[in-house]
Amino acid sequence: YALLLGAMCGLLTGILCAYVMTIRMRPGREILSAINREQFYVVYQPVVHASDLHIGGVEVLMRWTHPVAGNIPPDAFISFAEGQNLIVPLTRHLFALIAKDAPALQKILPPGTKLGINISPNHLHAESFKQDIRELLASLPENYFSVVLEVTERDMLNEKQAIKLFEWLHGEGIEIAIDDFGTGHSALIYLERFTLDYLKIDRGFVNAIGMETVTSPVLDTVLTLTHRLNLVTVAEGVETQEQAAWLRDHGVDFLQGYWISRPLTLTQLVEAHNEPAKYFTSR
Ligand code: C2E
Ligand code: MG
Ligand code: MG
Ligand code: MG
Numbered sequence: 001y002a003l004l005l006g007a008m009c010g011l012l013t014g015i016l017c018a019y020v021m022t023i024r025m026r027p028g029r030e031i032l033s034a035i036n037r038e039q040f041y042v043v044y045q046p047v048v049h050a051s052d053l054h055i056g057g058v059e060v061l062m063r064w065t066h067p068v069a070g071n072i073p074p075d076a077f078i079s080f081a082e083g084q085n086l087i088v089p090l091t092r093h094l095f096a097l098i099a100k101d102a103p104a105l106q107k108i109l110p111p112g113t114k115l116g117i118n119i120s121p122n123h124l125h126a127e128s129f130k131q132d133i134r135e136l137l138a139s140l141p142e143n144y145f146s147v148v149l150e151v152t153e154r155d156m157l158n159e160k161q162a163i164k165l166f167e168w169l170h171g172e173g174i175e176i177a178i179d180d181f182g183t184g185h186s187a188l189i190y191l192e193r194f195t196l197d198y199l200k201i202d203r204g205f206v207n208a209i210g211m212e213t214v215t216s217p218v219l220d221t222v223l224t225l226t227h228r229l230n231l232v233t234v235a236e237g238v239e240t241q242e243q244a245a246w247l248r249d250h251g252v253d254f255l256q257g258y259w260i261s262r263p264l265t266l267t268q269l270v271e272a273h274n275e276p277a278k279y280f281t282s283r
Helices: 002-036 074-083 087-108 129-139 159-171 187-193 203-208 217-228 241-249 266-274
Strands: 040-049 055-066 070-072 114-118 146-152 175-181 198-201 232-235
Touching (some): 002 055, 002 074, 002 087, 040 266, 055 074, 055 146, 070 074, 074 087, 087 114, 114 175, 159 175, 187 217, 198 217, 203 217, 217 232
Parallel strands (some): 114 146, 146 175, 175 198, 198 232
Antiparallel strands (some): 040 055
8 A cells, every 4th residue: 555655646746747847847948949930039229319319329129929929028038038047048049130130230320339238137147148248249240339238237246246247348348238227226336336338217217207397306316426427328218209308408318218219120220211200200
């Protein structure tokens, strides 16, 4: 009986394990097969100078068209990939997609255009990080684009390591933007300790412009501070002309958001270049 019971238990545990495994493995396998089946693609959202609205850069944003689930937003699949230890292959795939588009981008974007690429913390600390970055740089047209890596405050937990890494990146000619600024904590300390180039003001702050009679004193203070620290500022999520004007008048350097342009596919970006009126109707 004891033997039988043991065998039964073993079998049950086995089934349970297999069940849990399939559930837990599925998303990972999905991402890998989605890479192979070319279900990921990238869109580019223009980032413009606040002064004259000329393009200064594009932020590269990833998209996944799942055959059954449809469009899965990056906020969902990026954290999925992070949890499955798949952010490195996914980001390497992203780099390959950018490299593939680069010759076409070079034809329509002025030299020196910044390519903003989001990097997740797991990748920043991965062993292959430097090699991946070198490969990205080697795959882009020489001395044409300027790469800006967008990282968030939570990425910089290991301070010493982050400082070294940023030094190395600067040596490679890469700039660093702190993304979604204002959503994390200890942010102000980071600004002083790290050599950052850009600060992207989270759209939560930008949203508030025009909603209140007196605009956020916090935003005012952040802008004063960033200017004193010589950081270049980018406002995210600019949706109205009023917000754009306020930000420009308060010394914000670059604007990004639906009022300027939605994220565009390469084809749309080419069309926008050829026929700006069709795409930039809002301004
Ligand atoms: P993010 O880096 O802060 O990117 C800006 C997000 O704001 C994008 O969402 C963009 O479509 C959206 N957005 C731009 N303008 C406006 C606006 O005027 N109004 C509103 N409401 N939203 C606006 P998206 O593409 O869904 O990406 C969400 C987040 O997913 C990104 O936030 C980024 O953190 C992450 N992400 C996207 N692509 C990648 C990637 O390739 N790698 C990594 N690691 N993360 C990525
Ligand atoms: Mg970003
Ligand atoms: Mg952002
Ligand atoms: Mg954001």
